[in-house]
Amino acid sequence: DIQMTQSPSTLSASVGDRVTITCRASQNISSWLAWYQQKPGKAPRLLIYRASTLETGVPSRFSGSGSGTDFTLTISSLQPDDFATYYCQQYNSYYPTFGQGTKVEIK
Amino acid sequence: DVQLVESGGGLVQPGGSLRLSCAASGFTFSTYAMSWVRQAPGKGLEWVSGISGSGISTYYADSVKGRFTISRDNSKNTLYLQMNSLRAEDTAVYYCARTPRRGIAATGTWRLDYWGQGTLVTVSS
Numbered sequence: 001d002i003q004m005t006q007s008p009s010t011l012s013a014s015v016g017d018r019v020t021i022t023c024r025a026s027q028n029i030s031s032w033l034a035w036y037q038q039k040p041g042k043a044p045r046l047l048i049y050r051a052s053t054l055e056t057g058v059p060s061r062f063s064g065s066g067s068g069t070d071f072t073l074t075i076s077s078l079q080p081d082d083f084a085t086y087y088c089q090q091y092n093s094y095y096p097t098f099g100q101g102t103k104v105e106i107k
Numbered sequence: 108d109v110q111l112v113e114s115g116g117g118l119v120q121p122g123g124s125l126r127l128s129c130a131a132s133g134f135t136f137s138t139y140a141m142s143w144v145r146q147a148p149g150k151g152l153e154w155v156s157g158i159s160g161s162g163i164s165t166y167y168a169d170s171v172k173g174r175f176t177i178s179r180d181n182s183k184n185t186l187y188l189q190m191n192s193l194r195a196e197d198t199a200v201y202y203c204a205r206t207p208r209r210g211i212a213a214t215g216t217w218r219l220d221y222w223g224q225g226t227l228v229t230v231s232s
Contacts, residue, residue, distance in 0.1 A: 001169075030214070032214055032215050034218050034219070036152075036219075038152075042224075043202055043222035043223060043224055043225055044144075044152065044202075044219075044222055045222070046218070046219060046220050046221075049218045049220075050218075055220065087151065087152055089152075089154075089217075089219075091214075091215060091216060091217040091218055092214050092215070093213065093214065094166050094211065094213060094216070095154070095166065095168065096154045096157075096216075096217040097154065098151055098152040098153065098154070099151070100151050101151045101152075
């Protein structure tokens with residue numbers, strides 16, 4: 001299985017901050033990477049796919065980059081609605097796997 | 108609007124069985140592959156199983172292979188997960204999720220663009 005490792009596990013930030021979350025794959029996954037946002041008690045929401053393509057309806061302050069094994073999710077100016085847990089997911093194989101999640105907390 | 112509504116969760120004893128359903132609406136169900144993803148209490152996401160739009164191709168995580176069976180009835184726009192030989196570690200919220208493609212390829216398949224609200228399965232004596 002392809003292992004996905006996110007860092008940090010928890011991030012404390014203020015409204016207006018630029019936030020970056022990193023995801024590393026245990027092997028080359030090309031650009032087959034997605035990012036999801038999950039709020040407590042809710043289902044995950046797809047934010048970005050193919051490493052850098054913004055899903056329809058997702059605010060442009062979210063962006064993704066990377067290829068191969070190293071990827072980043074950036075929120076250019078953190079908004080109150082963005083405090084949540086973020087997961088990366090590889091879909092380069094028949095068996096997709098998720099990172100362990102990064103919780104973005106209010107500083 | 109796309110809607111996915113799971114049902115069938117509940118409390119079951121270890122070794123027992125349960126069948127989850129996911130009713131889909133707002134899109135042409137048979138043209139989309141589907142998945143089940145679970146989340147244990149306070150933990151991260153784990154993909155459990157996936158099925159092609161036709162229902163011919165199915166895939167399972169090692170943790171459930173041989174115990175769980177995914178299926179679909181395209182005439183009823185419904186996805187299923189039959190869970191047998193349940194263990195305490197299967198306790199989780201189970202989500203169904205849509206993949207925006209019909210077939211399953213070795214790469215690039217399992218992007219999950221719509222999710223249901225989840226149904227809780229608790230395995231305990």
